[in-house]
Structures are given as C-alpha cells and as structure tokens.
Amino acid sequence: MKPTVRPLxxxxxxxPVEPPRRAKMWxxxxxxxxxxxxxxxxxxxxxxxxxxxxQFMQLLAAASGGVLLSPSVLLARSERDVPTEQLVRFxxxxxxxxxxxxxxxxxxxxxxxxxxxxxxxxxxxxWHLEGIPTEVDRETFRLQLAGHxxxxxxxxxxxxxxxxxxxxxxxxxxxxGNSRSFFTPRVAGGQWRNGAMGNARWTGVRLRDLLxxxxxxxxxxxxxxxGLDRGAFSTTPIFAKSLALDHARDGEVMVAYQMNGADxxxxxxxxxxxIVPGWYATYWVKALDAVTVLxxxxxxxxxxxxxxxxxxANAEESPDHLATETIPINRLxxxxxxxxxxxxxxxxAKKPFEIQGLAFDSGSGIQRVELASRxxxxxxxAQLDPDLGKYxxxxxxxxxxxxxxxxxxxxxxxxxxxxxEQPTSLWNRAGYMRNVIEKMEVEVx
Amino acid sequence: MSLRKWxxxxxxxxxxFRSLAYGVILWVATxxxxxRAFAGPHSQEQSQPASTSLTPSSSVRSIILPHFEPQxxxxxxxxxxxxxxxxxxxxxxxxxxxxxxxRQWEATVDKMAQTYGAQMDQExxxxxxxxxxxxxxxxxxxxxxxxxxxxxxxxASPSMPxxxxxxxxxxxxxxxxxxxxxxxxxxxxxxxxxxxxxxxGFVSQVLLRKPKDLATTRYSLEALALVLWNGKRxxxxxxxxxxxxxxxxALAAYVQTIHPSTTPTSISSGPxxxxxxxFAQNCAPCHGPMGDGKGPVASTLLPKPANxxxxxxxxxxxLQVLRDGISGxxxxxxxxxxxxxDRQALAxxxxxxxxxxxxxxx
Numbered sequence: 001m002k003p004t005v006r007p008l009x010x011x012x013x014x015x016p017v018e019p020p021r022r023a024k025m026w027x028x029x030x031x032x033x034x035x036x037x038x039x040x041x042x043x044x045x046x047x048x049x050x051x052x053x054x055q056f057m058q059l060l061a062a063a064s065g066g067v068l069l070s071p072s073v074l075l076a077r078s079e080r081d082v083p084t085e086q087l088v089r090f091x092x093x094x095x096x097x098x099x100x101x102x103x104x105x106x107x108x109x110x111x112x113x114x115x116x117x118x119x120x121x122x123x124x125x126x127w128h129l130e131g132i133p134t135e136v137d138r139e140t141f142r143l144q145l146a147g148h149x150x151x152x153x154x155x156x157x158x159x160x161x162x163x164x165x166x167x168x169x170x171x172x173x174x175x176x177g178n179s180r181s182f183f184t185p186r187v188a189g190g191q192w193r194n195g196a197m198g199n200a201r202w203t204g205v206r207l208r209d210l211l212x213x214x215x216x217x218x219x220x221x222x223x224x225x226x227g228l229d230r231g232a233f234s235t236t237p238i239f240a241k242s243l244a245l246d247h248a249r250d251g252e253v254m255v256a257y258q259m260n261g262a263d264x265x266x267x268x269x270x271x272x273x274x275i276v277p278g279w280y281a282t283y284w285v286k287a288l289d290a291v292t293v294l295x296x297x298x299x300x301x302x303x304x305x306x307x308x309x310x311x312x313a314n315a316e317e318s319p320d321h322l323a324t325e326t327i328p329i330n331r332l333x334x335x336x337x338x339x340x341x342x343x344x345x346x347x348x349a350k351k352p353f354e355i356q357g358l359a360f361d362s363g364s365g366i367q368r369v370e371l372a373s374r375x376x377x378x379x380x381x382a383q384l385d386p387d388l389g390k391y392x393x394x395x396x397x398x399x400x401x402x403x404x405x406x407x408x409x410x411x412x413x414x415x416x417x418x419x420x421e422q423p424t425s426l427w428n429r430a431g432y433m434r435n436v437i438e439k440m441e442v443e444v445x
Numbered sequence: 446m447s448l449r450k451w452x453x454x455x456x457x458x459x460x461x462f463r464s465l466a467y468g469v470i471l472w473v474a475t476x477x478x479x480x481r482a483f484a485g486p487h488s489q490e491q492s493q494p495a496s497t498s499l500t501p502s503s504s505v506r507s508i509i510l511p512h513f514e515p516q517x518x519x520x521x522x523x524x525x526x527x528x529x530x531x532x533x534x535x536x537x538x539x540x541x542x543x544x545x546x547x548r549q550w551e552a553t554v555d556k557m558a559q560t561y562g563a564q565m566d567q568e569x570x571x572x573x574x575x576x577x578x579x580x581x582x583x584x585x586x587x588x589x590x591x592x593x594x595x596x597x598x599x600x601a602s603p604s605m606p607x608x609x610x611x612x613x614x615x616x617x618x619x620x621x622x623x624x625x626x627x628x629x630x631x632x633x634x635x636x637x638x639x640x641x642x643x644x645x646g647f648v649s650q651v652l653l654r655k656p657k658d659l660a661t662t663r664y665s666l667e668a669l670a671l672v673l674w675n676g677k678r679x680x681x682x683x684x685x686x687x688x689x690x691x692x693x694x695a696l697a698a699y700v701q702t703i704h705p706s707t708t709p710t711s712i713s714s715g716p717x718x719x720x721x722x723x724f725a726q727n728c729a730p731c732h733g734p735m736g737d738g739k740g741p742v743a744s745t746l747l748p749k750p751a752n753x754x755x756x757x758x759x760x761x762x763x764l765q766v767l768r769d770g771i772s773g774x775x776x777x778x779x780x781x782x783x784x785x786x787d788r789q790a791l792a793x794x795x796x797x798x799x800x801x802x803x804x805x806x807x
Contacts, residue, residue, distance in 0.1 A: 089511075091508035092508060100534070100535055100541060101514065101537055102512070102514070102535035104510075130533055130534060130648065131648075134508050135507035136505070138504040138505070138506065186543040188545065231561070231636075232532050232636035233564075233632075234562070235633070236561050237561070270506065305560065
C-alpha cells in the first residue's frame with residue numbers, strides 16, 4: 001500500500017536540494033524507509049524539525065504503511081530466508097534488532113548512537129533466563145539486604161527514594177559479548193554486532209549507603225546480587241553475581257531506579273538494577289531484589305564458570321592454545337568505534353563528511369582518538385566532544401574530505417589517560433571484550 | 446511575490462497536505478480492528494488496556510511479551526529437540542549461531558545438560574546433536590533444509606519404543622509423600638504446568654501443545670510412571686529419569702491429588718453400546734479398538750493418541766476436546782461430524798474404558 005507521493009525537488013533559499021540518492025532510497029528500498037520511519041518516539045513537531053517538512057510527510061505516510069509490514073508477516077517465510085537484521089517491537093521498546101525472542105536479546109540499531117544518551121526505548125535488551133519479570137507491584141516490591149550484616153533491611157521503592165540521598169551518573173553499559181559476531185573464528189553465544197551497549201544517566205542510591213544502613217559486620221568480604229528472573233527448571237542456575245566488598249562500597253556502585261530521568265523499562269530491569277560503572281554489564285543485575293553480604297567468597301555458576309576471561313593481557317587466547325587459568329570478567333577495555341558512516345553507506349567525493357563515533361574505557365578518561373583512511377595511516381587526530389563524565393562514552397568527530405572516489409579503509413584508535421591501547425586482533429573462546437582497532441571499508445563515489 | 450513563485454509554493458503546500466492526508470488515512474486504517482491482525486504480535490497490546498498498564502488506581506506495572514517462535518524444520522531428532530530444549534528457550538538460540546560443525550554442537554548440548562539442567566539421556570543427546578547438525582551445520586552452506594512444517598506427524602525421527610518405567614510405590618506415609626511431591630512440582634513442573642497444575646505456567650504461552658491441565662484427568666499410577674520416565678514425545682515434556690525413584694513416586698502421588706477425587710459424573714459409565722459403535726467408527730484408527738492408544742495410525746502420530754486405559758478425563762473435558770480438538774496434536778475437532786448426543790455417548794464410553802482397566806481405582 002504505497003502512498004503515491006512524489007518528492008518535489010524545489011529549492012528554497014538557504015536549503016540545499018535533496019540529493020537524488022534520497023529519493024531513490026525511498027522508492028527502491030522500502031526496508032530502509034521503514035527503519036527510518038521507526039527512528040524516533042519523538043512527537044511529530046520535533047520530528048518535522050529534525051528532518052525537514054517534506055521528508056516528514058513522507059515519513060508519516062511510510063510509518064503508517066510500515067505498521068502493516070511488521071515482523072509477523074515476515075515470519076511466514078522459511079527460517080532460512082530470515083534476514084540477519086530482523087526488526088521487532090517489544091513492549092516499551094521501539095523497533096530493535098531481534099537476536100533471540102525467548103529469553104529476549106534485542107540489539108540497538110547503530111544510528112541511535114548518534115545521541116549522547118541512548119533513549120530508553122532503544123536501549124538494548126539481554127536476559128539469560130526465560131522467566132523474566134513481566135509484572136511488578138510498586139507497592140509490594142521489596143529490596144532485601146541480608147547476610148553478614150547487623151540489621152537486615154527490607155526496603156520498598158518509596159523507602160529508597162525517601163530515605164537515601166539520590167545520586168546520578170552517566171555510564172556506558174556494554175554487554176561482555178558485544179560485537180561477538182565479528183570474532184574469527186566464530187564462537188557461540190549472542191551474535192551481536194556493535195549494538196549491545198548504551199549510554200544513560202542512571203539515578204538511584206549508592207550501594208554504600210544501603211550497606212552502611214544495614215551495618216556490614218567484620219569478616220564480610222563479598223556482596224552477591226540477584227533479581228526476579230528465573231529459569232523454567234530448578235536445575236538452571238539463578239542469575240547471581242558478586243563483587244568484592246571494597247568495590248561494592250566504593251561510592252560509585254549504585255542501585256538505580258531511574259534511567260534517563262524515567263522509570264527503567266521492564267525489559268531493562270524495572271524496578272531496580274545494579275550499576276557497576278566501568279565494568280561489563282554482566283554485573284549490572286536487573287530486577288535486583290536481593291543483596292547479600294558474605295563472609296566467604298561467593299560460589300555460583302555465573303561467577304565461577306560463566307563470564308570468565310583468560311588472565312593474559314587483553315584477555316587473549318588462541319583456539320589451539322586455550323588459557324588454563326581464567327578470572328571473572330571485570331573492567332571495560334578501552335574501545336573506539338564508528339557510528340557514522342554506517343557499514344555500507346556510500347559517500348560522495350565532492351562533499352566533506354563528518355565521520356563520528358564513540359570512545360570509552362573503564363573510567364580513566366579518553367586522551368586521544370585518531371583516524372586513518374588507508375591501511376597503514378597516516379593517522380590524524382579526531383576532535384573530542386565535551387566530557388559527560390568519566391564513565392560515559394566520549395563522542396569523537398572528524399571532518400573528512402575524500403576528494404578522490406575509490407575504496408577507503410577507515411580506521412579508528414583511541415588512547416586513554418592510563419596509557420592503554422587497542423589491539424589489532426583479539427580472540428577468546430567466549431567472544432568477550434572485543435575492542436580491536438575498528439576498520440570499515442567505505443566506498444566514495 | 447511572482448505568480449510563478451506563488452504557484453510553486455501552492456503546489457508544495459498541496460503535496461504536503463496530500464501526503465499528510467494519505468498518512469492520516471493509513472494511520473487510521475491500521476487502527477481499524479479488522480486490520481489489526483496484520484499489525485503483528487504487538488497488536489496484542491493495542492487490544493489490551495495498554496501494553497504498559499499503570500492505571501491511577503493500580504500500582505502494578507506489567508507488560509505482555511510478544512512471541513516470535515520460529516517453526517522447527519523437519520529433520521530427524523526434531524521431537525527430541527522439542528522435548529528437551531524448547532521448554533527453556535526459543536530455537537533462535539540455535540539459528541542465530543554460525544553454522545557450527547558437529548563437535549561444537551556436541552559441546553553445546555553437553556553444556557545444556559551438565560550446566561543448565563536439561564533433562565536428556567544419551568540417546569536423546571545423540572538425536573539432538575544430529576538435529577542441530579542437520580538444521581544448522583556445515584551442510585547448510587550447500588543445501589537448504591526442508592521447509593518448516595507444523596504437522597508433527599511428519600516428524601522423521603526413528604521411533605524409540607518407550608522404556609518400561611520402573612513401578613512407582615506409594616509410601617505408607619502418603620501425606621508426607623504428597624508434600625514432597627508438591628515441593629518437587631513447584632521446583633521443576635510449575636514453570637510449564639502452573640503452580641496448581643492447571644497448565645498455565647509462564648512457559649505454556651510459547652508451547653504449541655500446551656502443558657496438561659492436570660485437574661481435568663484422572664491418571665493411574667502407571668500412566669504417571671510412564672510419562673515421567675519417558676517424557677511425552679511430540680511435546681516439550683522431557684523425561685525425568687534423572688530423579689531418584691522416591692522423588693518420581695512423590696511426584697506421581699502429588700499429581701494424583703490435583704484431580705479432585707470425586708468427579709460428578711454427568712455421564713454414566715456403565716456399558717455403552719452406542720458409544721462402543723461410535724468409538725469403533727471414529728476413534729479406533731488412532732486410539733485403537735481397545736482405547737489403548739495403539740490404533741493402526743498411531744505409529745505415525747506425535748504426540749501419541751491417549752491411552753484411555755491409563756487415564757480418565759473428566760466428562761466436561763472430554764466434551765470440550767471432542768468439540769474443539771487439541772491444537773498441536775492430530776486430535777481433530779468433531780463438532781461438525783458427530784452430533785452432540787453422540788458425543789455424550791462417546792464420553793461415557795471412554796470413561797468406562799478406564800474403570801474396566803482399573804477396577805481398584807488407582
């Protein structure tokens with residue numbers, strides 16, 4: 001049901017004529033336009049302002065048509081034909097890339113990373129256990145704090161808001177297996193591209209304040225965390241993680257009840273989740289309802305067997321020589337990646353293009369980001385956006401004038417204040433911590 | 446302003462209004478109830494009060510998950526995969542992986558058994574590995590797998606005769622045994638069968654053949670022993686041989702209590718000549734002339750037709766099944782083929798089979 005709208009190419013003062021490429025994209029690539037139509041949950045006025053009145057009208061028409069061509073129709077085809085980038089819309093979410101449906105793993109399309117804070121409805125989703133919470137009563141929910149403490153606590157959401165100082169920080173949440181699908185040789189696990197991450201402002205209470213209220217007894221060494229989710233069978237290990245007591249009490253680890261100024265989406269852990277800034281998202285336990293202080297080391301599958309990395313630098317090992325010793329995954333490794341151009345985007349030699357992307361680490365601060373457009377360099381420095389906080393990602397930009405058509409190999413690398421560098425290659429059996437110097441082939445016409 | 450400029454601005458305006466009109470018409474059209482079916486699974490949210498419900502009077506926040514279960518391609522081992530794997534996760538966990546070779550699938554299946562508690566024995570493990578290799582292994586690069594098929598009867602698995610289950614002993618301390626059974630049930634059965642065994646556990650929404658509502662049917666101990674030992678091929682009910690015999694007995698004892706012990710019989714279960722004839726004509730090909738589930742057609746069906754010597758469904762449940770069939774199985778809906786009075790006669794006859802086979806009542 002294609003609306004028969006012809007884009008008029010009128011020139012208005014001060015506004016460039018639409019490049020022919022856009023109109024062609026709209027006519028011939030319906031999927032592209034559906035993606036663009038599902039871009040924002042902003043209101044019509046803001047959307048019109050962002051993309052221009054003419055495009056807005058086309059988008060509105062296409063968006064309405066897009067509802068009819070939704071995933072359930074696509075699923076009628078044989079499984080073998082399913083494209084790798086199928087979009088689905090889960091509750092409280094916009095169209096996200098379907099990796100798995102049950103339990104859900106939904107990836108954020110790359111273009112949402114053009115915003116500094118990832119919108120709640122575009123934030124990626126990842127659960128381990130099928131029995132995810134789908135219903136929570138704000139009034140009866142309790143966060144239990146127990147174990148090796150003077151006074152166990154049972155706190156309601158209202159208690160957390162009223163009785164403890166709220167704190168906010170902006171932090172990157174990145175899945176340990178983000179970008180796993182790029183490993184060679186390939187490894188099993190969630191087959192993410194770069195979209196299993198997001199940046200948000202987290203608001204809640206310091207875990208330290210909760211622990212102090214309960215009164216940690218002498219001899220306590222660790223704290224464990226678990227949530228409302230569960231598997232179908234009792235034999236499936238409950239998802240539980242632990243941190244060293246000192247880490248838990250560092251004043252930055254927090255229990256968040258808000259994300260970007262709003263309640264956490266149900267799929268991102270409503271009503272509470274743990275925030276462990278600078279560490280991989282496996283520790284950011286969702287639907288947190290139990291905090292237990294321990295006088296001995298925590299024993300559990302998700303710490304002892306899963307989420308382990310080689311002890312070598314960069315968590316590197318080879319398929320022929322697997323590491324014999326492993327430790328739990330921990331700090332984010334230094335990483336930089338492209339947001340624009342997107343893979344497959346065609347650029348024009350005649351016009352400058354702002355290459356942009358992100359860089360982040362575990363909190364020491366990005367010092368420099370460099371770009372090259374050919375194998376071997378030369379490397380030029382990119383411009384860094386203002387710092388949003390040490391645990392936030394940092395946007396970098398580079399205005400590129402290709403001038404000559406052809407195939408280029410864009411590369412980006414970052415350095416941080418701690419002197420870390422990105423490797424050129426990385427492999428481990430679990431597909432964790434990918435942070436290699438990113439390369440993107442770009443065609444300039 | 447020149448006439449030309451004025452004209453071009455007017456054309457521009459008209460085009461914009463036309464696009465807007467189209468957009469509004471399309472948007473309104475998609476909200477029309479008859480078109481909602483096309484809008485995909487999330488249309489469920491539109492027909493519910495709200496996908497995120499937070500009415501002023503309620504403090505409960507809830508969402509309804511859509512389901513995008515892929516169809517399972519036909520290949521040997523499909524019903525083992527269905528029995529062992531689907532109760533925990535969607536098959537997409539398989540299909541999103543790269544095309545792994547056999548050894549990788551073996552390692553994965555072993556991890557499911559050893560780490561995540563998937564219930565399978567060695568033969569099932571083999572079948573599942575073969576299935577994974579067939580549908581998502583290296584051969585996929587050259588030849589596509591057979592198209593997905595919803596008809597479970599077409600499963601090409603070699604038939605594995607069910608093992609004779611060990612006899613389950615009811616303890617002298619029946620109350621204690623039932624309590625233990627309840628405890629076990631909550632741990633490992635409730636996710637599918639529901640906390641009260643009514644077939645409404647949270648996993649049940651994604652399963653085509655729904656977990657049984659255990660309150661509708663009276664099961665003999667032998668029936669429960671068989672299904673606990675062998676699982677139910679063609680469904681996601683796994684076999685629970687890993688449990689010690691005492692636990693299996695406790696579970697059986699508890700499950701028997703889910704069915705109310707005295708069922709008001711609206712249908713007499715004495716000799717039923719009319720029912721016998723109807724059964725022979727309509728039901729025997731699948732359920733067998735003796736009603737034991739071993740009809741001539743049964744060997745091609747999964748899940749297997751019910752053995753009425755082992756279980757006695759309630760009259761209301763029988764009438765409902767005769768009317769609507771059971772989705773996910775080959776049991777059809779008979780309401781247009783068999784008159785209501787005849788269906789009543791059939792119900793009485795079916796229940797009489799159990800009484801005749803179980804004179805002691807257990």
